[in-house]
Amino acid sequence: RSTMEEPSGTHTKRKVVAVVGGGLVGSLNACYFAQRGFNVEVFETREDIRQAKIVRGRSINLALSHRGRQALKHVGMEEKIVSQGIPMHARMIHSLSGKQSPIPYGKKGQYILSVDRANLNKELLTEAEKYPNAKLNFDHKLQDWSPETGLMTFARSDGSTEHIEADLIVGCDGAFSAIRKQFLRRSRFNYSQTYIPHGYMELTMPPIDGEFAMKPNYLHIWPRNTFMMIALPNLDKTFTCTLFMPFEEFEKITMTSSASHFYYFRLPAQAMVSVKCSPYHIGDKCVLMGDAAHAVVPFYGQGMNAGFEDCIVFDEILNQFDEDLSAALPEYTRVRVPDDHAIADLAMYNYIEMRAHVNSKWFLFRKHVDNILHLLMPKTIIPLYTMVTFTRTRYHKAVERWHWQDKVKHKCFLSLSLSLSVLQIRPSVLGSVMWLHR
Ligand SMILES: Cc1cc2nc3c(=O)[nH]c(=O)nc-3n(C[C@H](O)[C@H](O)[C@H](O)COP(=O)(O)OP(=O)(O)OC[C@H]3O[C@@H](n4cnc5c(N)ncnc54)[C@H](O)[C@@H]3O)c2cc1C
Ligand SMILES: NC(=O)C1=CN([C@@H]2O[C@H](COP(=O)(O)OP(=O)(O)OC[C@H]3O[C@@H](n4cnc5c(N)ncnc54)[C@H](OP(=O)(O)O)[C@@H]3O)[C@@H](O)[C@H]2O)C=CC1
Numbered sequence: 001r002s003t004m005e006e007p008s009g010t011h012t013k014r015k016v017v018a019v020v021g022g023g024l025v026g027s028l029n030a031c032y033f034a035q036r037g038f039n040v041e042v043f044e045t046r047e048d049i050r051q052a053k054i055v056r057g058r059s060i061n062l063a064l065s066h067r068g069r070q071a072l073k074h075v076g077m078e079e080k081i082v083s084q085g086i087p088m089h090a091r092m093i094h095s096l097s098g099k100q101s102p103i104p105y106g107k108k109g110q111y112i113l114s115v116d117r118a119n120l121n122k123e124l125l126t127e128a129e130k131y132p133n134a135k136l137n138f139d140h141k142l143q144d145w146s147p148e149t150g151l152m153t154f155a156r157s158d159g160s161t162e163h164i165e166a167d168l169i170v171g172c173d174g175a176f177s178a179i180r181k182q183f184l185r186r187s188r189f190n191y192s193q194t195y196i197p198h199g200y201m202e203l204t205m206p207p208i209d210g211e212f213a214m215k216p217n218y219l220h221i222w223p224r225n226t227f228m229m230i231a232l233p234n235l236d237k238t239f240t241c242t243l244f245m246p247f248e249e250f251e252k253i254t255m256t257s258s259a260s261h262f263y264y265f266r267l268p269a270q271a272m273v274s275v276k277c278s279p280y281h282i283g284d285k286c287v288l289m290g291d292a293a294h295a296v297v298p299f300y301g302q303g304m305n306a307g308f309e310d311c312i313v314f315d316e317i318l319n320q321f322d323e324d325l326s327a328a329l330p331e332y333t334r335v336r337v338p339d340d341h342a343i344a345d346l347a348m349y350n351y352i353e354m355r356a357h358v359n360s361k362w363f364l365f366r367k368h369v370d371n372i373l374h375l376l377m378p379k380t381i382i383p384l385y386t387m388v389t390f391t392r393t394r395y396h397k398a399v400e401r402w403h404w405q406d407k408v409k410h411k412c413f414l415s416l417s418l419s420l421s422v423l424q425i426r427p428s429v430l431g432s433v434m435w436l437h438r
């Protein structure tokens with residue numbers, strides 16, 4: 001079939017945008033393009049999750065932060081989604097002895113939100129459907145498409161196929177994107193994918209006497225150096241716990257009789273992949289966004305937030321280039337690739353911070369110093385976590401600034417140490433200052 005009919009009475013042809021994938025990023029993107037007045041069609045492989053009894057997916061809940069909120073705000077959805085989320089003000093560290101100690105995420109009043117993935121996806125689909133110029137097509141699995149003509153082939157579950165054309169194809173079909181497959185056949189397309197040796201498994205912690213089993217306004221972490229478990233609260237007073245561990249360890253647990261009676265250990269652990277690629281576009285025909293462009297490991301809680309930010313960035317670029325796709329698409333690649341690659345690296349780093357560094361007194365001391373310096377010089381020293389989570393500082397700029405700040409702090413400590421030595425402060429004191437700043 002051909003693309004959407006033009007509403008009668010319109011003279012100028014509106015661009016037809018096919019959004020492939022009606023997950024988190026695809027459904028939000030549909031709102032962005034529809035708001036702009038483009039004719040939007042979303043093609044999603046699954047049935048409509050709003051009618052499904054069980055929604056299969058990657059994680060039960062997600063951490064929503066500033067970038068994601070800003071993107072939702074742009075389509076008038078921030079308030080609604082935030083009101084359905086649970087604020088998490090700090091990490092709550094559970095030590096081996098059972099002691100719990102909070103590490104705040106930022107200043108007072110700064111928090112990330114635990115939101116239900118399926119509900120967020122449903123709300124976004126419902127919002128997209130409100131636009132008269134947007135149409136959702138479920139049970140449409142993209143099989144193939146042509147970068148030359150923009151012709152796409154979709155498979156239906158009844159065995160039929162549909163051929164559809166669009167002016168612009170937006171690939172939001174997730175980490176194993178079928179749209180991206182055509183990119184891989186092209187010259188000068190860079191691609192890398194890395195599966196980390198750890199897997200994850202989700203478990204549910206039920207309420208106790210109708211109440212949350214632990215304090216709800218925290219992201220709970222059991223950091224055990226080589227592995228960790230985390231827990232995020234849900235509105236039904238359960239927690240979704242996620243155990244992250246090397247695959248071999250999961251296998252050992254599955255095989256030991258002491259643990260095998262827990263039915264959940266019989267489920268296979270899920271893999272985590274990090275995908276980096278460039279460019280994100282082909283001509284003026286196709287662009288990748290969300291996990292299709294940059295699947296990241298989940299440890300910064302930024303995958304969806306980055307995907308949502310992709311939508312704002314593309315929208316800003318369309319404004320800048322007056323909707324000229326041949327200029328906007330290369331600009332999007334130019335602007336966005338360094339940022340998405342930076343958050344992919346930061347996400348890898350944050351796993352080590354969460355499972356190991358938080359156990360170290362030295363790390364906690366440095367974090368404390370950072371917070372104090374931020375309070376004293378809010379414009380000069382900004383903790384990395386704050387830049388990533390509570391601002392829209394470009395991810396790659398946040399990384400650059402983080403390194404620069406470390407150098408500045410290092411120089412300050414050196415000068416302090418020198419001054420102390422001139423004042424003939426005991427060498428042992430000086431030694432510890434130097435050690436602290438190794
Ligand atoms: C365990 C875990 C925890 C996470 N926690 C967080 C978090 O706390 N915060 C955060 O920001 N991010 C988090 N993420 C990352 C987040 O889940 C992803 O970044 C986000 O889902 C990406 O959205 P997307 O729409 O690009 O892809 P997806 O959500 O994967 O959606 C892709 C959609 O495309 C559809 N599709 C696939 N192939 C086709 C096809 N051939 N034709 C048509 N449709 C197709 C799929 O059915 C799906 O609906 C987490 C990820 C994992 C694995
Ligand atoms: N950043 C990350 O770490 C991410 C990890 N994942 C992991 O990937 C798996 C799939 O998750 P999800 O998409 O939610 O659910 P599904 O398992 O329903 O996968 C959806 C579709 O993606 C394709 N697919 C799945 N796994 C792979 C693979 N390894 N290689 C190529 N294509 C694949 C399949 O397409 P087809 O039917 O055509 O073969 C499948 O039908 C899970 O194990 C999940 O943990 C997923 C996304 C992000």
Ligand SMILES: Nc1ccccc1C(=O)C[C@H](N)C(=O)O
Pocket residue numbers: 062063091219230298299300301302350354
């Ligand atoms: N949502 C997640 C899913 C998996 C692993 C971590 C997260 C986080 O959000 C971590 C949080 N940003 C932190 O740094 O404490």
